[in-house]
Amino acid sequence: MTLRQQRFAEDVNSAIAVCEQYGWPFTDFHQTDNSLTFAYTKNNNKQLVSICISDDYPENTFITRHDNEDCSEYSNESIKNIIMGLNRELREGSIDRSDSMDTDNSCYEDCPETLDTDEDEEDDDGVDYMDEYDQMREGEEVEINPVLLRDMEKLWGCYGEHVMDYRAFESIEEVDTEIKINLASLLEREIAEAWNLDRLQPLVIRLNLSLSQYLDAPRPPLIQVLHSSKSGIISQLQKVLADFISEQWGRLSNSFIQQLYDEAEQKTQTASCTPQPHCDESSQTAHDRNIARLMEMGFTADQALSALVINNGDLLLSVNHLMGGQSTSDGQTTAQASDSSLPPKPSGSGYRRQTSHPSGAKRIKKISRLHSVDPKDIPKDPGIIDLTKDGDDFTLVPTSLWFGKKSKRIPSPNLGFLIQVYQYARQRIPTLNEFCVVCDDAHVFQNGAMLKPSVCSRELCVFAFQTLGVMADAAESVATGAEVVDLLIAMTRSACVSPRRDTIFSPYPTVVDPTKSTELALNPKSKDYDKVRKILEIIPPVSQLVQIEPSKIKRQMEEKNVLAYPLLQWIISSNRSHIVKLPKERRLSFMNTSHQYLLLQNPPAKEKVFQDLKKKHGSEFAFHGSSIENWHSIIREGLLVGSGTKLQVNGAAYGNGIYLSPNSSTSFNYSRMYKSGKQKNESASRFLDHGRSMTCIALCEVISHPSLKKSGAIWVSPESDHVCTRFFFVYEAGQCGEDVNTQHKNNLQAIQDAVNFRA
Incomplete structure (x- = not known):
């Protein structure tokens, strides 16, 4: 069972459990690896619903209602959310959940503003259920775990209200949060195009959290990474964040985060030389925002807090204090503290493991104005980096965190779990190309990382990459970029037949045998150049491929040689430029x-x-x-x-x-x-x-x-x-x-x- 099918099965089981728990009118569930059918009763008639999932579930899920097949539709929601939506429709507006913090930018399509319900529709007793619901819920607030609520407020306060929406489902004790990442601040235009991303559209991280338990829930929350572009980067980031959240979940709890909040407030009050009254909400928000900015530069929460206290909350002075190697709260200089987190240098020469920090001499420079300083007052100093244009966005593009800290650095949870996820996602996005799309280990290249993300050379990763549907579809590539595919084939063919192929035909293709998915048909460990040459000769010219319907390209190539299509896919997906x-x-x-x-x-x-x-x-x-x-x-x-x-x-x-x-x-x-x-x-x-x-x-x-x-x-x-x-x-x-x-x-x-x- 693939990871996609496993997630589908878990979502189906969760949906069935919810239906049984709350007595929803859905029965006769029948599940296969890629589909789900069930029935519901409407107007004393049993109606059937079929749901078919795609290779990128939950995206592009096809829903068919057999009572009206003309109303078939696509959805990007999970199975549970789809069934919840159907239940809401059956109840004609009597919704057992509240919609909170919905904005025009929300990815949810079923918020109250966009519901296609008929407000004048009444039942047989003449009761308008939506009116009854509104009267019943009027003045009532959603009960949210206090630590979760504080985490939300911290995220909004540090990065703005536009970075997160949420929607609460009180009937099932769940809340969906949408954390939004601005790609334009992280990726240059050329990079986004190479990764097939629309950088002007936000990337959304949706977390399905427990409304009351929050961090004390027994299982990590389900996560979806959503974007308007269909890109492999999205799947890679979703796996990265799922692993990160799963790892952190066992370390965090509501009491632990609350303790961190209490300790931070106590330090803020007691560390100053002169006693201060309790900070009002606006000053506390500004204080949290400054800590978040310093943490994004690679400093710990304790270092950030100490520097801000010493410099009376001035962010510019705090940055220069930390960058200048002043003593931190634990007695180490920032340079010493950061050096201890660096990995040991590899021995020997030649190949090296690429990190997110570019190679070369590293000079400690001071940072110029942020919002707390007037730019007119800053002397022009060649040793100062001017961040006046990016004062709101303190992520240094790319993720070249100060003192060489890697993009896999775990952000401190001092400002809450949601900010931790937000910061980690922003760290990882610009350097996803440096890591294997399957195992997330750093690539090893003689000349450093390349532009496009790819799989590493480990056989297990290659098997997963080629068998789980992650690899680029050759037919789609031919349809959208035939001239480039033609060039890639020409390069591979020239290298394969060259007298110098032992030296220059690198990398040699790694292709899983489609008839025996546990073996490699083409293996770099046992190179067979003639075999590759013969397969290349079978691949039709691209001028002919463009004349064939994309859905038939694979079948026609497999009729000639079962390895022709997989080799073409490898040629396309292994290109990293x-x-x-x-x-x-x-x-x-x-x-x-x-x-x-x-x-x-x-x-x-x-x-x-x-x-x-x-x-x-x-x-x-x-x-x-x-x-x-x-x-x-x-x-x-x-x-x-x-x-x-x-x-x-x-x-x-x-x-x-x-x-x-x-x-x-x-x-x-x-x-x-x-x-x-x-x-x-x-x-x-x-x-x-x-x-x-x-x-x-x-x-x-x-x-x-x-x-x-x-x-x-x-x-x-x-x-x-x-x-x-x-x-x-x-x-x-x-x-x-x-x-x-x-x-x-x-x-x-x-x-x-x-x-x-x-x-």
Whole structure:
């Protein structure tokens, strides 16, 4: 049973238990792995309801009422919520729950403002049940656990009322909370597009909590992560948060959180040199907000509280106090305290485990104005980071927490469980690409993390990834990005048939045998290049695949070879770069090819480092030439410094590093493109011809750092983090690019305009 089916079964059992407990009129439940049928009686007639779940349950759940099949509908609610909604309809408005804190931004679609009930509808006795309900409930408040209520107030006070809605179900002693994460403050536009996320829509974390027991409930709450985009990132984050909540649940209790609140209030009152009256509500909220901001920077709640007390509540002075290494409440300096939480450095060289903090020298800087300081009063100091634009959002994008603390750092529960979940989610989102989508362990890459999330190389994770329906659907990818799929196949095929395949065909495909799901049909531990080549030959050209209905692609490919479709899925899902075919109006005309692509590889952390370096040193554009057979590895593992390694093909006369050139003709030589007497005109074909003489070249942005060595037309960057791919150009047999100089004013302007393009 998959995790999705297990959750479905648990939801069904919970719904049946609720029906039995409260005598709801639903009977004859029959459940399979993917469906549920039951009956209810209306107007003395038994009606049947069928519910079919999708691979992304609870999203896209299909509901059919057999008395009126034209009213079939989709729902994103859990089974229990669906049945509760049906029960409400049957009772014609007599609802055993109250709707609280509903706003226009709420994800709930059945709030009182949007109910399609007929307020004039009466029963046989002439009684309007909605009026009776309103009279009965008038003036009555929802009874919520006091610790839960205080947690809610803390979250609203620290981050604003827009970050959470809730809805109470008194009849079943439950409350659903919706915590909303603003993605625009966490992800750059390119990153969100690469992850298939609409950053302008909030990400919603829905927790199903006990209304009266709250943290003393025996089981962790059910969690749903909801977003308007259909992205694998959502499923990954839901698993991450479910594991986090499950782990924390055994450590927390209502009495423990209440004790933390009491201790914090006592410290606030007694730590000051002069006695102060009890803080009013507004000052306490501001105090909590300042603590929350400091905690998001990586400081403990005790450190934040002590710094605020010492500096009379001034957030700016408290930040500079902590960043300056002043003594904390436990006697350690902040630098010492943070060092103790860092993992030990790995021995040896070569591969390293990527963390959320970018590599490089770390300098402690002071922070400039927040809301408590007038910006006019701040002296301009190069050692000060200006956060005036992001004063409301204290998350440092990406999750480069101060002193190198990792994004998996557990936030303190001092401000409550809800804030703990909110802060942990914000920490994890920008660095989800750095961790396996299944086991959540950090990826190990020679050049650090890549842009797109992926599964690690562990066989158990590969099995789970490919058998649980998490992997990208090849048919959908063909339908939405056929030209990119065509390019990915060309790269894999070129690497597979290359004489250097032992070196460059990395990663080798890992594919589960569809006829025996406990075995690998393609295994990196026992590489069979001829087997992969034969399967690739069976995969139809993408120009043919786009003519086939998406629902039939898999079946037609399996008829030829059962491994053809799984291999195609692996080729698509293992790509960790963001590639988009440029439309005609966005192409660089001087590159003399119609096959032009946007190619982005940097994850949030590395892109942030790159942009910071760019502000300091500036940047330039240059070409990088490499045979297309090498790009199978480059788009999955990054652009590496190959000098002095087995990856080196050409000499390194100008030193070790990534070789670049402002002249395309120089880089074309590295791509094995040579001018012939007869040249082919620019191809008007939508797809590549997959010829053996196909060549390519990349246009990169490189930091103008003093370490960048320029020797005429040959540039060498010793630091791979200083080079970012931006565009990719492919030339078919007989085609040859023009000699283009990126330093030319007109060319440079065209390149800069193209860089601003967003797919």
